[in-house]
Amino acid sequence: SQTIHQWPATLVQPVGSPLSLECTVEGTSNPNLYWYRQAAGRGLQLLFYSVGIGQISSEVPQNLSASRPQDRQFILSSKKLLLSDSGFYLCAWSVVWLIGGRWEGDSTDTQYFGPGTRLTVL
Amino acid sequence: AQSVTQLGSHVSVSEGALVLLRCNYSSSVPPYLFWYVQYPNQGLQLLLKYTTGATLVKGINGFEAEFKKSETSFHLTKPSAHMSDAAEYFCAVSVTGGGNKLTFGTGTQLKVEL
16 A cells, blocks of 8 residues: 655744755655645645656745655755745645556546645744 | 635534535636545545546545536535544645646635534
């Protein structure tokens, strides 16, 4: 069975410090990977998604970046945190299918979420 | 572009009462719709989803939702609320065209009272 891990579970960082959040998936290959941020009263905002190693799409301009150094590893980073970066960060994955030699995502496929990281920037 | 609106950021029901959480969507193409539940300080768990076929979809924990194209709605219901249903519920629509992205509503916090 597939599992998704995120760490750390909670993090308190000063403004201006760097950030590195890690997400790993087990039990599947070549998944789509996603980073979301959930701020109080604002729902979930998609930050980045990746369809393969080294392939990152950014959804919103910000001081965060993402990388996918391995097939099942997704990292969220920042060089200098802002107060507005506080929130609950969720990683998710979904299945992709090899169709005609290309990996294709299916919009009907479920996204599976990790347990999240609570980030507080002071 | 697709979008989702959840009416009511907070809903309170008595234990044993009907649960109704509202979701309306906007989409220029046939949508794929999802309901997720989030318990405090946890990730999201899929309750149910509609892709094609039967418009009444049954999910886990006794929840169900009905896709109504004419009303552009996908409301979540449960006949009898239980204390363990207290959580935040998110409606989402799948964005077609690469990456299988989801657009979420702002969520509805369900409170269940004795």
